[in-house]
Amino acid sequence: MELNANWLARLASYHPNRPAVYWRGHWISYADLYQRAWRAAASLAGLGVAGGDRVAVLGPNHLGYLELYFAAPLLGFIPALLNHRLSEAELKELLEYTRPKALFYTEDFALPAQRLHPQAHPLEALQTLPERKIPDFTPSLEDPALLLFTGGTTGLPKGALIPYRQLLVNAIQTCMSWGLSPEDRYIVATPMFHAALNALATPLLYLGGQVLIQERFDPALYLAWVREHRVSLLFLVPTMYQMLAQHPDFAQADLRTVRWAISGGAPCPRPVRAAFEAKGVRFKQGYGLTECGVNCFTQSLEEAEAHPESVGRPMPHLWARLAGPDGQEAQEEGELWLSGPVLMSGYFERPNETAQALVVHQGRTWLRTGDLARRDAEGRYYIVGRVKEMFISGGENVYPIEVERALYEHPAVLECAVLGVPDPRWGEVGLAAVVLKSPIGEEELKGFLKARLAGYKVPRHFLFLSELPKSGPGKILKGELYRRFREGSHA
Structure with a gap:
């Protein structure tokens, strides 16, 4: 099978003037976004970046994330997205682990970035650095498209190698199973260094939809943007939904354009869901992992409302099973294992951790998620908690x-x-x-x-x-x- 990893070029030719990304008060068209990605790739080539090299990013949400994301299939480098909330000592460890060729930063991280890497540049420099001709490169489905770090709540985070296969299949499945439309709009407010790029931004841009980038989550601005830009989809973690519901502007907020809201990262408390439902917003519970990317289950709105604690059923091209401690099938409750074309390739230079996470059972490779789940008689899944x-x-x-x-x-x-x-x-x-x-x-x-x-x-x-x-x-x-x-x- 062959899929086009450089699909933005097609969309830029199909509807060049269509708005793609809202950034700092202005809409950027699909043609302009692709041009910016091409210029970023030429700048990186000028720095000597080549296929397989890592290019790190440090800072809150920024247009530069998308420029690097879409430049990667033109040149073959791997964007490595750093958690800017880590200490400088922790970031130093991650850079020693991944050895990026260059580090790009937002303006408020200039000093630590320059201390951490000899080739540190502001993200804006992607459009201004001396350029070099981009060599011919066509990525395969198994080539790494991103290096995303796991949560790292204890110890050094592991870098999950995300192949183009994962990004493309996730985009297709999400568009199809979640019922996305080219007319949909969504605010990227969750961290782009985490899963925001491949959760809804990639699927929506793949369809020709619109994405608004919020640099740092601001509940008042978020609610204002929903009204002003007629945002149709909400995707946040429970803490952020709670911050919206607690904000003084929430009572008067106009959410009539929102088709549905989905919560990821953890179960959303019922009182928070109820606050949005009282304003006419229909709510779903999502589930996904960096390593299995990243939208793993689907359900209709009617089913989500009838079974609000369920995450739904596996995506069409994803297999799920419940395993006991011995890896054999558990009937009612067990560790959730997932398999399919959205699995990561493995952890960057961590073969032991990769072998623990990706296991072969009955001829199929499975990801051991570490989450306890149960399945009801109709095949709906419910996350019970973490195994540990x-x-x-x-x-x-x-x-x-x-x-x-x-x-x-x-x-x-x-x-x-x-x-x-x-x-x-x-x-x-x-x-x-x-x-x-x-x-x-x-x-x-x-x-x-x-x-x-x-x-x-x-x-x-x-x-x-x-x-x-x-x-x-x-x-x-x-x-x-x-x-x-x-x-x-x-x-």
């Missing part, structure tokens, strides 16, 4: 997601996270880290939970915080919560 996050209290399995969902039912709870901590009597008990909207005591919360959960599931310890620590993509850092617990009076 489940804890055993007095011999009983406790899934943090179940406890978190119950906590979110309390009107005083803004955010929460639950994890297991050691206990001399029960082996492990629950710790609930909670951010409150209004004052409430630990005993009242325990009483609220006891009316909804078995006693062994009710957290023994509570940690009240002003905010929960999060990673760059917005995931709650439970390891940091455990550290704070151990350093406190409960240690």
Whole structure:
């Protein structure tokens, strides 16, 4: 099979004047976007960048991400997208690991970038550096298109090699299964260094739709853009939806153009979904991984509303199974394994980690996701939690997601996270880290939970915080919560 990795060239010729990307107050057409990608490739060739070289990016959302993304199939280099929220020491480790030929940065990261790499340039320089003729290059489906780093909540993040095969199949499946339209518009507000490029930006641009880039998530501006630009699709992580729902402008926000909203990264609390549903926005729960990219399940709006905790069924060209600890089929609940043409190639220069993540079972290569899931009689999947996050209290399995969902039912709870901590009597008990909207005591919360959960599931310890620590993509850092617990009076 052959697919065209340089598909932007076709769209630039089909509808050159059609708006593609909204950036800093102006629309950039498909023809202009392709021209900018071509100029970026010529600039990189002038720096001596060639096929297989890594080119790193450091900074918040920026048009330069797309310029590099679409320049890559013209020259054969691999964009390596760095989490700008990491410390300089952590970034130094990632650069030593991936050895990029050049590092491009946004203006607010000039000083650390220049300290970190001898070939550091502002992203704007992609359009102005001395250029060189671009050599003939046609990428294969297995060539690496991106180097995306896993969450890295503990230890050095691994670089997942994303082949063109993944990007293209994900785009096609998402357009088809999610019912996207060339008339759809979407605001890229989640970090482009993570999965934003291949979640909705690539599928929409593949169709001829429009993408608006928000440099840093600003709830007031986001709500204003939805109204002003008639945005039709929302794609955010739960924390961002919560920030919108809590913003003073939300009550008067005009969301009538939104066809549906989808939440990724973690289950979205029911009260947050309800706030959008009250304004007429239909809601779906999504699921995906960097390594399996990145939209893995699909469901109709009617099914999503009838089964709001479900992520739906596997995409047409994706296979899913539930595996027990021995890798054999689990009937009702087990680790979610995924297989298909959207799998990563592996982790960059990490053969041991690759072998642990990608396993062969009955002649098929599977990704062990590390997520616990269950499947109902109609084939719908539900994410139960992380394999490593489940804890055993007095011999009983406790899934943090179940406890978190119950906590979110309390009107005083803004955010929460639950994890297991050691206990001399029960082996492990629950710790609930909670951010409150209004004052409430630990005993009242325990009483609220006891009316909804078995006693062994009710957290023994509570940690009240002003905010929960999060990673760059917005995931709650439970390891940091455990550290704070151990350093406190409960240690």
